[in-house]
Amino acid sequence: AFINMIPALIANDPGYVELAKEKELVIFGDDGATGATPLTADILTHMRQRNRKVISVAQFNIGGNMDFLALTDEERNKCKELTKSSVVEDILGYDAPHFIKPTGYLEPLGDKKFISMHIEVTSFNGAVDEFIVSGRINDSPALAGLMVDLVRLGRIAVQRKEFGTVYDVNAFYMKNPGPREAKNIPRILAYEKMRSWAGLEPKYKI
Secondary structure, X not given: OEEOOOOOOOOOOHHHHHHHHHOOOEEEOOOEOOOHHHHHHHHHHHHHHOOOEXXXXXXXXXXXXXXXXXXXXXXXXXXXXXXXHHHHHHHHOOOOOEEEEEXXXXXXXXXXXXXXXXXXXXXXXHOEEEEEEEEEXXXXXXXXXXXXXXXXXXXXXXXXOOOEEOHHHHHHHEOOOOOOOOOOOOHHHHHHXXXXXXXXXXXXXX
16 A cells, blocks of 8 residues: 655546556555644534634644755645645635645754644624634654554555545545545544444444
8 A cells, every 4th residue: 555645646646546456556645634634624614513604714834844844845835735725615615715834944843843723703693703723743643643544444455455545544534635526524524434444333323
């Protein structure tokens, strides 16, 4: 199995997916979701369920590891912005004004990135509410934990001969889940889809 935890479009590229099927390989991707993005998805899901109109979304992160240094390259940063931003329209059903991208490299922060988000919504009778969330996340350990899961799931996919890419896995673990045209869905639904695909009992029963 090939696990694509970076923004490059692999699981979203029909050519790569078709080649993987021909070579009997599995691709998981694209761009592992470990920090602010899955949290943003959860908050946006809650706003939609509560019938709140999202006015704007701002989300940024700053870190001091090699990943953030690489993202000072504008082309790489644009690719990252694409994968991180796709969650807004996918979850809400409309493209609320948003700024979601890595915004800087600061070496003293090291591997413990700083994240922050600001979400503004219209509530009942036109009241405007604001949600501000900040945190520090250990970047590499968070990603390593996902990799352990994905290696195991990759083995299952290979044993089942489910070659190409597997949306039921990508939807939970990735910022921009393949295949192309696939959408982000609420993380709780994605979690249950992944568990069902893996042959596990539902975690939450209604």
